[in-house]
Every structure is written in structure tokens, then in C-alpha cells.
Amino acid sequence: VQLQASGGGAVQAGGSLRLTCAASGRASGRLVSNNAMGWFRQAYGKEREFVASISWNGGNPSYGDSVKGRFTISRDRVQGTVYLQMNNLKPEDTAVYYCAVDRSSMAVTQTSARYWGQGTQVTVSS
DSSP: OEEEEEOOEEEETTOOEEEEEEEESTTHHHHHTTSOEEEEEEOTTSOOEEEEEEOTTSOOOEEOTTTTTTEEEEEETTTTEEEEEEOSOOGGGOEEEEEEEESSSSOOOTTTEEEEOOOEEEEEEO
């Protein structure tokens, strides 16, 4: 399974972006349909941090404290795709964003993630 993230770019503070992560490869949709998916990010010089997670059926959304109320995660289970709608972006949201598929069905963690995408850069200017 390969994960392809897209939708990153450069925006001004207060703007919005929508990230997409699509699973590809043989039987990829089936392989990820019963697994939790989510997003992490890593700013330059900092450790990778949790952004958002969603369960296999689109429930149980969870968010990092710094993005609560501004970001929304969703997924298309059949297509094996996960989305991250980012509103009211701030300069501190600048980072490379990575999508991930977990070994479990309920939530994604860094230690239990099974597949990782290649990352997409988000840059927010003040």
C-alpha cells in the first residue's frame, strides 16, 4: 500500500487548505478500509506531532490540542482516502504533513501506524 498526500501549499494566516491522502496499490482500498487513518505533522527542527485521527468507519475523530476547532478530519472508506480540512491557519501550522494508516481500527498513533505517506508541505505566512 502506498499513501499519496496532496493539497499542501502556501497561504496567508487565516486562510484554508484541504489535504487529501489516497491509498494506492493492489487491493489498497480493502487493505485500509478497516483501519484508522490520520495525520501528523513535523515542523522544521521539531519532533513529529499528532494532528488528527479517524476510525475505520469515520467515527471517533480526535485532534491535537493546537488544531481543535480549526481542523476537521474525514474519510471515504471505500476509496481509502482521508481528508484534512484546515481553516483559520496560523503560522505555527507550518510543517510537513504526513498521513498514516494504523494497525488498529479506532485511532492512529505514531507507534502503531502501519503505513505512512510521503508528506506534503504547508506554509502559513503572517
